[in-house]
Amino acid sequence: MGRDLTAQDLRDLARGAAFLGTGGGGDPYVGRLMVEQALAEGGRVTLISPEEVPDDAFVIPTAMMGAPTVLVEKIPSGHEAVASLRALEAHLGRRAYATMPIECGGINSTMPLVVGARLGLPVIDADGMGRAFPELQMETFHVYGVPGTPMAITNEFGDTTILTAHDNKAMEWLARGITIRMGGAAYIAEYSMDGATAKRTSIHGTISLGIRIGRCLREARESHQDPFQSLIEMLKDTPYRYGRVIFEGKVADIFRRTTEGFAKGHATIESDGDGPPLDLNFQNEHLIARVDGHVRGIVPDLICILEAETAEPITTESIRYGQRVKVMVVSTPDIMRTPEALDVFGPRAFGLDHDFTPIEQLS
Amino acid sequence: MGRDLTAQDLRDLARGAAFLGTGGGGDPYVGRLMVEQALAEGGRVTLISPEEVPDDAFVIPTAMMGAPTVLVEKIPSGHEAVASLRALEAHLGRRAYATMPIECGGINSTMPLVVGARLGLPVIDADGMGRAFPELQMETFHVYGVPGTPMAITNEFGDTTILTAHDNKAMEWLARGITIRMGGAAYIAEYSMDGATAKRTSIHGTISLGIRIGRCLREARESHQDPFQSLIEMLKDTPYRYGRVIFEGKVADIFRRTTEGFAKGHATIESDGDGPPLDLNFQNEHLIARVDGHVRGIVPDLICILEAETAEPITTESIRYGQRVKVMVVSTPDIMRTPEALDVFGPRAFGLDHDFTPIEQLS
Numbered sequence: 001m002g003r004d005l006t007a008q009d010l011r012d013l014a015r016g017a018a019f020l021g022t023g024g025g026g027d028p029y030v031g032r033l034m035v036e037q038a039l040a041e042g043g044r045v046t047l048i049s050p051e052e053v054p055d056d057a058f059v060i061p062t063a064m065m066g067a068p069t070v071l072v073e074k075i076p077s078g079h080e081a082v083a084s085l086r087a088l089e090a091h092l093g094r095r096a097y098a099t100m101p102i103e104c105g106g107i108n109s110t111m112p113l114v115v116g117a118r119l120g121l122p123v124i125d126a127d128g129m130g131r132a133f134p135e136l137q138m139e140t141f142h143v144y145g146v147p148g149t150p151m152a153i154t155n156e157f158g159d160t161t162i163l164t165a166h167d168n169k170a171m172e173w174l175a176r177g178i179t180i181r182m183g184g185a186a187y188i189a190e191y192s193m194d195g196a197t198a199k200r201t202s203i204h205g206t207i208s209l210g211i212r213i214g215r216c217l218r219e220a221r222e223s224h225q226d227p228f229q230s231l232i233e234m235l236k237d238t239p240y241r242y243g244r245v246i247f248e249g250k251v252a253d254i255f256r257r258t259t260e261g262f263a264k265g266h267a268t269i270e271s272d273g274d275g276p277p278l279d280l281n282f283q284n285e286h287l288i289a290r291v292d293g294h295v296r297g298i299v300p301d302l303i304c305i306l307e308a309e310t311a312e313p314i315t316t317e318s319i320r321y322g323q324r325v326k327v328m329v330v331s332t333p334d335i336m337r338t339p340e341a342l343d344v345f346g347p348r349a350f351g352l353d354h355d356f357t358p359i360e361q362l363s
Numbered sequence: 364m365g366r367d368l369t370a371q372d373l374r375d376l377a378r379g380a381a382f383l384g385t386g387g388g389g390d391p392y393v394g395r396l397m398v399e400q401a402l403a404e405g406g407r408v409t410l411i412s413p414e415e416v417p418d419d420a421f422v423i424p425t426a427m428m429g430a431p432t433v434l435v436e437k438i439p440s441g442h443e444a445v446a447s448l449r450a451l452e453a454h455l456g457r458r459a460y461a462t463m464p465i466e467c468g469g470i471n472s473t474m475p476l477v478v479g480a481r482l483g484l485p486v487i488d489a490d491g492m493g494r495a496f497p498e499l500q501m502e503t504f505h506v507y508g509v510p511g512t513p514m515a516i517t518n519e520f521g522d523t524t525i526l527t528a529h530d531n532k533a534m535e536w537l538a539r540g541i542t543i544r545m546g547g548a549a550y551i552a553e554y555s556m557d558g559a560t561a562k563r564t565s566i567h568g569t570i571s572l573g574i575r576i577g578r579c580l581r582e583a584r585e586s587h588q589d590p591f592q593s594l595i596e597m598l599k600d601t602p603y604r605y606g607r608v609i610f611e612g613k614v615a616d617i618f619r620r621t622t623e624g625f626a627k628g629h630a631t632i633e634s635d636g637d638g639p640p641l642d643l644n645f646q647n648e649h650l651i652a653r654v655d656g657h658v659r660g661i662v663p664d665l666i667c668i669l670e671a672e673t674a675e676p677i678t679t680e681s682i683r684y685g686q687r688v689k690v691m692v693v694s695t696p697d698i699m700r701t702p703e704a705l706d707v708f709g710p711r712a713f714g715l716d717h718d719f720t721p722i723e724q725l726s
Contacts, residue, residue, distance in 0.1 A: 160527045161525065161527075161537065177544030
C-alpha cells in the first residue's frame, strides 16, 4: 500500500511546494531538511492515496502555523509537530491511522512527512488548501463542514495547548494569538476526522502534484527547455489546468512587515517593456496582482513569482530589489472555486474589494 | 464542617476584597452579584479552613484573568469559571474536592464562591497572593514550588484551552495571550494540587480577612467611628498587622491604558497641605507610591486608595479627577516578604528600580 518517497522526490517536492505556496507557506527547503533528517534516523515516508484510507480510519493533519518570516529565524527540529499529534491523540483518546497536510504549499507540504517518518504513519496524498493560505479556517475542510478543533498547538519548549473553539474562525483567532505568544511560529494538529470525511473534503493528489511540478522544472532545466512552457504543458492534465505568464520584469520595490502573526506587504515589479509596473499584495501568500489598476491575477488562483531564467519559485520573504522575475498565474481546482469556497478564501475574505475572476477570463 | 456564608458576609467581603485588591483585581461588586445569583438559584457557599482539607484531597483554584477595565464592560455570567474547573477535571481525569482563590483581592475573592455554589464544592479560606497581583506566576503557590499548569482557560462563548507550560512564567505569557484574544478577560482553573500542598503554600484565612475588613469598615461607619482608625486597630491581630495612612489629598491626574492585557497607568494626588503631591503607579494593582521621589509604600505591601470620608476602597478603574482620598499602606504577611517571594512579586519583578522596604521602616 502506498509508495515510499525517494530523496529525489523530496527535492522535487521542495521546489514544487514552493511554487504551490504562491509566495507563502514557509520555505519548504527547511521542511526538506527536516524530512531528510528523519530519514537519516531510519524513518520512511509512505504516501498513500485518499482512496486507500478506510472510511472509519482516524486522520490527524499536522502543520506549522505562523509567519514564514519567523520560520527562517526559528528553525524547527521536527519534534514539535510530532508532539502536537501525540497531544491531540491523548486528548481525544484515539490513535491516528495517518497524518496529512492541511496545506500543500510551502513547508506544510513537508511537515506531515516529518511526522509520518518519525511515527511510522502513512501520509495521505491530499490537503485542505490546494495551495498555501494564511489562516486556519481557509481550508476546504472548513468549507465542507469539518470542525477544526479540538486542536493541539506546541512549541520548541514543550509548551502545549489543547484548544476547543466554538467555530473555526474563533479557532484561527485564538490559535493565532497563541502562535504569536509562542514567538510567531508554532506546530499544530487539527481538523481530525475520519477517512470518509478526509476523502470528501480534501483536494486529492496535491503532494504528488508538488513532486511533479518540481520534477518538471528540474527536467526542463536539465534538458535546456523553457521551464515556464514545460510547466504550463504539464499542468494541463491536472486539476490546475490553466497557467499563464502574465508579467516579466524586475523587482523595483518590496515592503514586508511581520504583524499580527503574519508577513504582510506589497511589491512592485517594473516591466521589461515600456508598460506600467505590476503591483502585488500579500498576506503570507500573494493575494492580488494588478497592472495599472487592472486585476491580472487574484486569490484563490495561484500567483507565483519565479526567477526569470530558471523558474525557481521565490517566496515573499526572499523577494529582493533588482531580482529579474516572471509572474505566473495558475487556475485552482473546481472544489476551490465554489461560492462557499470563495466565501472562505476568495478576495473578500482578505478584505480585497474585488470579486474573484478566474485567470482563464482575465486578459 | 466549614461555615456557610451569609448575604451580609458577601457584602462585607465585596468591600474587604476591594481593599485587599489594592486598586486591582477587578471590581468585587460584580463578583458579589454573581454569588448572589448562584445563591438565589439554590446554591450555598461553604467556607472551610485549610486545616479541614485532607492532605490527599484534590484542590482546583479558580479565577478570572484579565484587565479589570475589561471586566466592567464584559460582565461574566458565572458559568465560565465553572466550565474551566470542569475542563481541567476532564483533562486530569480527577474530580475536585474543593476550589479556592488564587487571589483574595478584587473579583477573584468571589469567583471561587460562584464556582463552589454552582457545583456544591466547599471553598478553602486561603489564597495564593494574599492580595491581588497582575500575573499568574505571582503566587505563593509558584514561590513554593507548585506547577501552575495544566490549566484551563475559558470564555463566554464556550471556547476552552488546556495549557501545559514548561514553567509558570511561560504559563503567564501564553495564558495572557489567550486572554487578550478572548477579549481581555477570561476564566481559569490552575495550580491544581493536593490538600497538603495547598496548606503549605497558601496564605491562610484571607477570605475571612476580607469579610472582617469589610465588616470593620461597615460597623465603623454605622457607629460613626473613624473607619481608618478602626481598620488599623482591627488589622493588628492579623498577619497584616501594620497599617498607616500615608497621604491625604485630591486626585489631580489619572492616566490609564489597557495594554498587553493589563490596565497600566499612574495617578497624581495633590496634598491637602502645602507639600508635594503623591505619585502612584499601577499595573492592575498599585505598585509604588512616591512623594517628591521618596518611596512611601511599595509592592508587595498593600497600597490602598480610599474615599477620604467613608474609607470606601477605590479601584484603579474608578479613580476620577477631583476625588478626595486617603492613601493607606498595609504590611503583608511574612510568607510574602521572604527573599524568594520578593523575587517573584517584589518591586523588581515589576521593573521598578527599588528594593522592597517594609512600610514599618518607611517614614
